[in-house]
Amino acid sequence: MDPLEGEASVPIEYEPVNVKDLLVEMKDTAELLIDLSYSAVLHSSEDIATEVLRLEEQMNVLEMRARMGLMMATRSPDDAERLAPVLGIVAAADAISDAAGDIAKVVLEDIGLPEAMRAALPEAVETLVRGVVAADSPYADRTLEDIDLESETGVRVIALRRGDDWLLNPGPTTVIRPEDAALLRGPDVAIGDVFETLTGTDYEPPTTAASDVADLERAVDTIVHMKNLSELAVDLAYSAVLFDSEALAEEVRNLEVEVDALESRFEAWTLRAAADASDPVALRGLIHLGNSTEVISDAAVDISEGVLREIEVHPVVGMAVEESDEIITRVAVETGSGLDGTPIVDGLPETESTMSVIAIRRPEEGWLLVGDADAEIQGGDVLISKGTRTAAAAFEELAQA
Template identity: 65%
Template sequence: MEPASGEVEYEPRSVKEVLAEMKDTAELLIDLSFSAVFHGSDDIASEVLALEGKMDVLELQARMSLLMAARSPEDAEELAPVFGVVGAAEKISDAAGDIAKVVLEDIGLPQTMRAALPEAIETLVRVSIADSSPLAGQTLGRLNLETETGVRVIAIHRGGDWILNPDKDTDLRVDDRLLLRGPDEGIGSVYEQATGTEYEPPEPPKDDDTDLERAVDSIVLMKNMSELAVDLAYGSVLFDSADVAEEVVELEAEVDALQSRFEAWVLQAASRADDPVSLRGLVHLANSTEVISDAAVEISEGVLHGLGTHPVVEHAVQESDEVIVRVTVTDASDFDGTTLGHERVETETGMRVIAVRRPHDDWVISPGPETEIQAGDVLLAKGTRSGAERLAELAGVVEPE
């Protein structure tokens, strides 16, 4: 435990447990930091910084445990990729903290950015439970929102406290503020049940500055690509796949290229802006988002350099709150000969398919509703354990790999 002085002492805690907690915290931090920007919420931004402090402690605990485990050159070689995963999670945490500071320190952001963020975090919405809501008094397990709507409650703000990673036994109460993630159709349904009103996504304001629009679009795309890179990086580690790791490197290169174009567009926009200082926040967001894509490469470096995946990392990814699974579509599957959208995979299971591998090692990265699925395809998906079991069932297999 952390002493009152703020010092961190070694404790005999499982590295696997610490790594799993770091992975979950890092992924939640990305979601919460951009949500803080979207809502202009000091509360959420402050929680991001609190979680960043927690990540600092986790990183030190992980490093202490790894140093205790390294007793020979062979141990050092095997553990080197694990240190990379630890450092990458910490780097993601720091980047999320910098994004939150855009809100807390009132660093300038143009209205175009805040209006465009629903596109970047289209699966993130905050709702408050009304007195008349049928959700009030129910547990998440009883409501089964993920299976019924594809929507997951990833955090609950209750009074002055946050419930992070709520589980099936967590109850919902009047005035709870829920942070929801899921497809638009499912989000609309849950929003209406919670508030009694129809969900209306915010309309972006009109802006005549083409360069500014391009800069904002670049950050939106950078954010989506960086998150995908992190997901694929953990997938490459879990399945020791050099092919997936190479896709992570490609995504990081594309984010770098986008950042270069962004810098040119935002400078051109600043030359015509009445208040160029209002664009400072854009620069902070772009830099922090690029750091996240760099961290994704660090996660997969061990695989890229042929060092393989250390079992402790593999087990940590498997035991984290959001699992990454590999499911092979069988001849008996409902998926065979259809599309991801036709089978409503995300709505039915709450799982997000982040990649599809064809039988001849042809990868489809970030597939959409129109992506066709055939027997023999391997689906790489991210979500909860219950969702993974449902996905395996639909794919025609007994359980996910």
């Protein structure tokens, strides 16, 4: 049974809205949904999976309000042409939300998942837990700045749910209240103590066991890589739209092609594993994960479709650009340039640049997610990097011979 079944749907009536703000909130919500859904699988946590469904319902409300706002903003054929891609962004965010909900249901509906999946995910997902703030918690009724949680422990509060209201990306002035449902992310060594201080209850880390079925290990490794590439595709897609970058939009399409190829391999490994698995039915959840992950990468392409079709970015999106100094860029490294042969340690190339490298697309080798391992930049690499506009311009010069 759906844990939210029986709850009344939120009535929605038109009211004037800032579509730009709605788009930003939908983006933040979509990214959080991806994190939560995979964390629910990792921890086999019904609590986190239920929060996914609550947040999915919130996304449905945001989508409807955004559609209403866009319809009211359409006054001419030119408006319709420029707003059509924005409507696509709204629909794609909802598709990501639905896919995350399907992933959560792997836990809630006990569809079945091999323990090897949970054994592999710690390498792909930071530890994320959900706890309800106790009335007598030392954190209750204090701001995040006052608690200074991240500096003291490395654990950060990534979202709070207060009744039916969500506080995404809480800042220093955000006050933690008793009965808040808090979502915490941080290192294994610290998360347990913070959880216990917050909730007043013991923290029980998940237990996992590796599989002795070789084909299942390959299938799990493949789905983890698909997840990471799909998350990257969503990040790039939003950046492509915000900065009207056809180069980034092309990389989104490249990522989607790679995820499709991985899904084909994943299906083959899973079918082979079924022959040797002691309980083939337990692989159903793995298949659900594969399908949902592929949907997320497809949605990323839909987000950037307007850029690929060279449709002028509507001012409602352009306004969001003006508020952001941090950008994501695509840089092709020329052989013999200042970046050729430069090591990357902890995401930062050993140069005077402050740009952090997120991923590398290397000819003949495919995608390398820098967060997974240190690397060395080579001529011919295409780098996906994040930083300020000023740093990005200097970084692009370093890539030229």
